[in-house]
Amino acid sequence: RTILERLQKLGKPTFLVINKIDSLPKAALLPLIDLYRQEFPFAEVVPISAREKDGVERLFQVVLGHLPEGERLFDEDMLTDQQERTLVAEYIREQVLRHCRQEIPYSTAVLVDIFDESEREPRPGTPPGQLGGLIRIAASIYVERDSQKAIIIGKQGQMLKTIGTDARKSVQRLLGAHVYLDLRVRVEPRWSERPxxxxKLGYE
Known part of the structure; x- marks a missing residue:
């Protein structure tokens, strides 16, 4: 009741969302809804089962229907407001986690050290749809222990080569240009625990 009193003062549309209806007898659902409706004028009542995904789509549509339309913050053809070098770092990190799987924890970070676009412009006569010029990228993969560094590098550097090859392909599709990618693995002890x-790794 204390929560409902606070909601009443806000004067905003409020939804009653009842979860776990898969474990509740249907005969008990309607009396429960009536009980809550006597306490508060809910704008919508949406019974759901998050586990079974029952009613979840309706909840999404109900919320969407009550949201006011705001001003457009970005151009219609703009996919993201992140800088390219930030996306490149995430693409590289994705391949580290993909190839090393459970052996490397999520306390792995990637920092782009060099992003050289001086040769990015495609050469005259490059057919439409083909990759343009060349972008040179140097990035550091940071881990917290020497044992993790050894895993990412792999035997005779094979794992790092595989990560680099797949990351380069993804980054080329992102940037629309040929990419020279130089990867280094560095150890920063307990970086995820220290301010x-x-x-240092951009997680301020």
């Missing part, structure tokens, strides 16, 4: 480590 200075987080700041």
């Amino acid at each position: 200075e480590g987080l700041k």
Whole structure:
């Protein structure tokens, strides 16, 4: 009742969402809804089962229907407001996690050290749809222990080569240009636990 009193003061549309209806007898659902409706004028009542995904789509549509339309913040053809070098770092990290799987924890970070676009412009006569010029990228993969570094590098550097090859293909599709990618693996002990480590790797 305390929560409902606070909601009443806000004067905003409020939904009653009842979860776990898969474990509730249907005969008990309607009396429960009536009980809550006597306490508060809910704009919508949406029974759901998150586990079974029953009613979840309706909840999404109900919420969407009550949201006011705001001003457009970005151009219609703009896919993201992230800088390219930020996306490149995430593409590389994706391949590290993909290939090393459970052997490398999620406390792995990638920092783009060099992003050289001086040769990015495609040469005259490059057919439409083909990759343009060349972008040179150097990036560091940071882990917290020497044992993790050894896993990412792999035997005779094979794992790092595989990560680099797949990351380069993804980055080329993103940037629409040929990419020279140089990867290094560095150890930053317990970086995810230290404020200075987080700041150094861009997680401020």
